[in-house]
Amino acid sequence: MSEMASQIAKAIFVGNIKGGVGKSTLTVYLTDYLRRRFKRRSVVLLDTDPQGTSFELMEPKSKNGDARFLPVGDRYDGVNMTTLDGVLRRLLAQNDGIAMVDTGAGKLGNFWQMAFLCNTLLVPTSMSWADLRPTIDFIKEIDERKADLRSVTPHVVVVPNRVSPQQRHFQQIVDALQEVNAILAPPISELSAARHSSPDFSGLEGVEGTRFCREIERLGEFIVEYVISGELDRIYDETAN
Ligand SMILES: Nc1ncnc2c1ncn2[C@@H]1O[C@H](COP(=O)(O)OP(=O)(O)O)[C@@H](O)[C@H]1O
Ligand SMILES: [Mg+2]
16 A cells, blocks of 8 residues: 555545434444544544434544534535535545544435545445345445446445344345445444433544454444555456456
8 A cells, every 4th residue: 555545635425215224323433443543634523313313422522623524414504515415525635534424324415426526435234134125225326326326436334233233144235235336344333332312422542452342443443454555446447447
């Protein structure tokens, strides 16, 4: 990996048609992980979910402007979409910025416009078919839009979340993903340490030494290796040419 490639700005969109799959949880812990990992790069959290879960958790832990609440989905979404668009474009022009974009359930407002501004779409899902089926349909829709736009981005990375801590086999999800263009990230288990509460939330520091912390670090390293380093861009660039 060249130094140049590792310094290219990246926006990571965390989304799924399903709610309650861990979008906000993964967003806050991965933001914290990337801030630790890249002390000199700015890692911005943009919360577009009107519920504001991840903003509320990370705002007290963030420097000025590094956590922003830009709810998209109701009557205000025009204004915030324009702001979000501007924030992302400025960040991506900066060269070494990283943005984590949390979203609400569904495809509210200008969901696709937001997603297609980003390099990678991180899709958390449980291993249950009630979540997996709509997740696969959701990724199929992304694939169709990418084909229409002749775009190789956003790259889709599926993160199994709330997986039974005893789970050893992941063939079911590997098979399901055969139908779509996505890569599978290391899983995050269903663990009590993952449950966070707002007033005393302290990110990775608060879960130090737990299995959850180690799994987040493993997922974070995977994101660094494939997304932040530009490896997925190189792989898909080659297949496109
Ligand atoms: N790996 C996990 N283990 C245990 N609980 C989890 C895990 N991931 C998420 N949760 C819990 O599940 C609920 C939904 O998670 P959340 O991140 O808010 O999902 P979303 O943002 O997709 O709606 C929250 O109560 C959260 O604490
Ligand atoms: Mg959420």
